[in-house]
Every structure is written in structure tokens, then in C-alpha cells.
Amino acid sequence: MNDQADNDSGTGGWDAINASLAQAYPGQEPRHAAPVLPASLGGGDPLDGISAYFSTQGWPHWHYVTYGLSELYGKESEDLDHSGYGLELTFRLRALPGQTEPPSWAFDFLQNLARYVFRTGNVFQDGHWMTANGPIALDTPTRICSMAFASDPQLPAIDSVNGRVEFVQVVGLTLEEERAANQWAPRKLLDALLPHMPLWITDLERESLLEAPDVAEAVAAGLARDGSSSEALFTDVLQVAEMAPSGAAVGPSFKVTLGARQVASLLTLLPLRLPFGQFFVLSGSDWQLFFEPAEADSVVLEDTMLVVRMCPATLATFTSAMAPREGSYQVAGLAQLTWSVQKTLIRDASGAVVQTIG
CATH class of the missing domain: 3.30.1360.230 (Sufu, C-terminal domain)
Known part of the structure; x- marks a missing residue:
């Protein structure tokens, strides 16, 4: 990455995200959704845009990535080490057979999570979790009503001209899994789920993975050994x-x-x-x-x-x-x-x- 070119373009933060995604998805043109008027220009949506890439790794899925929780253009914050809030959100959603476009509800879902960060200043990190008090997809019957957060397994942190940016993935959980996460540790639960949930792809049609004997055993053993690391x-x-x-x-x-x-x-x-x-x-x-x-x-x-x-x-x-x-x-x-x-x-x-x- 050429920092001087980033400075000259005025879109150094945006360009750094694009460069990272170009390595992960060479040659693919993403589906991109941008608000007509982002919050930076007086609108109601905090993010300047969200891109969705199609991937066949793990399961066929849509990989959404946000633009706007980090500083996309010039450096405005006093924190020289981190770009904006220091993160962008990602989300992997299992694609249905024959699906050719990423579901639009996920764009609204990520805008809402970003709105929460902008409103509260609470920054999501690897190992955090949050309840949704209802399905994360309001137009789809699903048991996924909560979420955990983990470092995206395929997008390492980057250093843009505006500072460091972590890619933090949102992972959908059922209510039963949420309880296990907050009793034990969200990140350790996600590791136990990974053999049944490649790349932590959210599948709206699945049941609770706590019904799998190996996951239930891992949770029980972890609680006995660790107590709770949820802070x-x-x-x-x-x-x-x-x-x-x-x-x-x-x-x-x-x-x-x-x-x-x-x-x-x-x-x-x-x-x-x-x-x-x-x-x-x-x-x-x-x-x-x-x-x-x-x-x-x-x-x-x-x-x-x-x-x-x-x-x-x-x-x-x-x-x-x-x-x-x-x-x-x-x-x-x-x-x-x-x-x-x-x-x-x-x-x-x-x-x-x-x-x-x-």
C-alpha cells in the first residue's frame, strides 16, 4: 500500500479496505449499498456504504463488509493509532440455493449495529456479545436472536494512513447459545461451534448447535474449568x-x-x-x-x-x-x-x- 497515494486521493481509509478485500476476492466486483444521504452529510445512516461478496468457502455465503466505522477520508480523530472507532464490521450469511443477490435486510442490520456504536461509543471487539431481543432478520422466520463478535477469520487487521482497522465479524446465535456464551465465554463458545459453523457463517435456518454432543460437552467442561470470562x-x-x-x-x-x-x-x-x-x-x-x-x-x-x-x-x-x-x-x-x-x-x-x- 502506498501511503502517499492514499493521502493524495483523499480516500486513504476507503482505499485500504478495498485493497484488503481485493486480496480476499481477486477480480470480484461486490454488490455495494450506499445510503442516498449518509450521516456525515446529514442523513440517518451512519455508514457510507456496505459491500457484499459471494464466497464458496465453508458454505456458499455472502460476506458483508462495512465502510464508515473507521475514517475513510481524512484523519479527524486525535487517536493516531486507530482509524475512527478502529474497526469495520463484517457478516457472513449462508446463501440459499440459486440466490443471486445478497439479502437486503443484512444491510439494514449492519447499519443498525453501526448506529448503536455511533450513538453510545461502545465498540464491539472479539469476544463480545449482544442480544437482539428478537430475530436479527425481521422478514425471515429464524431462531437467530442474538450475536457474538469475533475477529474475521479471513480479513486480518490493516494499517491505513488513518490508523489501524480491525475487521470484527458479527456471528448469529440462538437464545440457547447466547445463554451458554454469557455463562462461559463468547469467544470460547464460538471456537466450540466452529466445526459445525465454518467461518462462523450465520445460517438463519439452523437449530441450536448446543444439541450437538461435542458442543454441549465443551460448554460443560469449560464452565467447570474456567467460570465466566464474559465481562x-x-x-x-x-x-x-x-x-x-x-x-x-x-x-x-x-x-x-x-x-x-x-x-x-x-x-x-x-x-x-x-x-x-x-x-x-x-x-x-x-x-x-x-x-x-x-x-x-x-x-x-x-x-x-x-x-x-x-x-x-x-x-x-x-x-x-x-x-x-x-x-x-x-x-x-x-x-x-x-x-x-x-x-x-x-x-x-x-x-x-x-x-x-x-
């Missing part, structure tokens, strides 16, 4: 509101609103993290909850992050007092917090509610 959960259902102090509280009081599904995850993960000296973060669109083990309980608001420190006794009380059911909860030791739990609605491809949690 973060991304969600759209998280709000924090400051309240008037209650009689038992010292300092500010807060109302924390969560979905029942996220509460279920916390009740599973916090006992697998805090007693081992590990933190856990729940990241929403506007707020973050940072749970940390401590000898004494405390609650501190740091900008848009609420830091909740719990001693072992309070963690035990939290797991017994809270429930993944709609309602208002108080936890002894954290008198300044009121936990408001909302129902989580799981919807099918048509938008109809098929499951209610809480």
Missing part, C-alpha cells in the same frame, strides 16, 4: 435516573431500569465474576452499569456510568432479592438504588410477540 453485556434496555434520597440512603439515590432478560443475565453472571475478583459491565445506549467486587458497598455516578461496588454478602442478597420479573426491587446494602424491571418481549419475524420474559 460485558450490551443492551438497549438500560436507564438511570437520579431520585430524591430515601431515608435509609446516604448521598444521591438512583432508579435503575432494566429488562427482565438482562436481569436474568446479571443473576447468572455476577456470581461467576465478582467472587473471582472480576468486574462486569452492562452497557446501554446512554448509560453503563459497572459492577465491581469490594469490601464495602458503594454507589458512585461517574458521568454516564453508575459504579456499583458490592461486598460478598450484598452480592448474595442481590441474587436472592432480584428476579427476572416485572416489578420494583430493593437490595439491602444498596439502599440508594431502586431496581425497576420491565418485561422483555421476544418477537418473531412478523413482529408478533412469541415469548414474554418477566
Whole structure:
């Protein structure tokens, strides 16, 4: 790559991505979707474009790659080591027999994930996971309702004139696989799935791979050996509101609103993290909850992050007092917090509610 040529063209970041894809797909002209008016020019779509390549490796599939989470043109951020957010998203979708065009819903899906990154500043990395609270493809019946993130197995990181860019692949999971991922470790689960899921290609028609004996055995052995290495959960259902102090509280009081599904995850993960000296973060669109083990309980608001420190006794009380059911909860030791739990609605491809949690 010629950095000077990139500087002269004014599209150095874009050109670097194109050069990487030209090596992976020599001679192939991708299907490219670009918004009429991207966010950079005042529109609603954050990405300047998404390309889709057809591949026969693993299974026949469409390989989508985004343009816009990194700096495509001139250098604007102060971080000289990373280009923009330091990543672009990729997504591999199994192609149906005879399919000649990449499904358009995946372009919207990736725009929505990018919109989340732009809105929150939360950056997806290898080993992260996120729930979708419904099918990732709204026009297709599927059990794929969650996602994990891994370094793209065929696109190594690149160094553009604007800094380093990682290609982070979105991998579709079922609800059962999501639970296994957050209990054990998303990246380790993906490795266990790989023999049944080449290149982590998302197949909307598949059932849960936990039904495969080797995968179930790997998860059980991993939990017994490792505990949980999941340190973060991304969600759209998280709000924090400051309240008037209650009689038992010292300092500010807060109302924390969560979905029942996220509460279920916390009740599973916090006992697998805090007693081992590990933190856990729940990241929403506007707020973050940072749970940390401590000898004494405390609650501190740091900008848009609420830091909740719990001693072992309070963690035990939290797991017994809270429930993944709609309602208002108080936890002894954290008198300044009121936990408001909302129902989580799981919807099918048509938008109809098929499951209610809480």
C-alpha cells in the first residue's frame, strides 16, 4: 500500500479496505449499498456504504463488509493509532440455493449495529456479545436472536494512513447459545461451534448447535474449568435516573431500569465474576452499569456510568432479592438504588410477540 497515494486521493481509509478485500476476492466486483444521504452529510445512516461478496468457502455465503466505522477520508480523530472507532464490521450469511443477490435486510442490520456504536461509543471487539431481543432478520422466520463478535477469520487487521482497522465479524446465535456464551465465554463458545459453523457463517435456518454432543460437552467442561470470562453485556434496555434520597440512603439515590432478560443475565453472571475478583459491565445506549467486587458497598455516578461496588454478602442478597420479573426491587446494602424491571418481549419475524420474559 502506498501511503502517499492514499493521502493524495483523499480516500486513504476507503482505499485500504478495498485493497484488503481485493486480496480476499481477486477480480470480484461486490454488490455495494450506499445510503442516498449518509450521516456525515446529514442523513440517518451512519455508514457510507456496505459491500457484499459471494464466497464458496465453508458454505456458499455472502460476506458483508462495512465502510464508515473507521475514517475513510481524512484523519479527524486525535487517536493516531486507530482509524475512527478502529474497526469495520463484517457478516457472513449462508446463501440459499440459486440466490443471486445478497439479502437486503443484512444491510439494514449492519447499519443498525453501526448506529448503536455511533450513538453510545461502545465498540464491539472479539469476544463480545449482544442480544437482539428478537430475530436479527425481521422478514425471515429464524431462531437467530442474538450475536457474538469475533475477529474475521479471513480479513486480518490493516494499517491505513488513518490508523489501524480491525475487521470484527458479527456471528448469529440462538437464545440457547447466547445463554451458554454469557455463562462461559463468547469467544470460547464460538471456537466450540466452529466445526459445525465454518467461518462462523450465520445460517438463519439452523437449530441450536448446543444439541450437538461435542458442543454441549465443551460448554460443560469449560464452565467447570474456567467460570465466566464474559465481562460485558450490551443492551438497549438500560436507564438511570437520579431520585430524591430515601431515608435509609446516604448521598444521591438512583432508579435503575432494566429488562427482565438482562436481569436474568446479571443473576447468572455476577456470581461467576465478582467472587473471582472480576468486574462486569452492562452497557446501554446512554448509560453503563459497572459492577465491581469490594469490601464495602458503594454507589458512585461517574458521568454516564453508575459504579456499583458490592461486598460478598450484598452480592448474595442481590441474587436472592432480584428476579427476572416485572416489578420494583430493593437490595439491602444498596439502599440508594431502586431496581425497576420491565418485561422483555421476544418477537418473531412478523413482529408478533412469541415469548414474554418477566
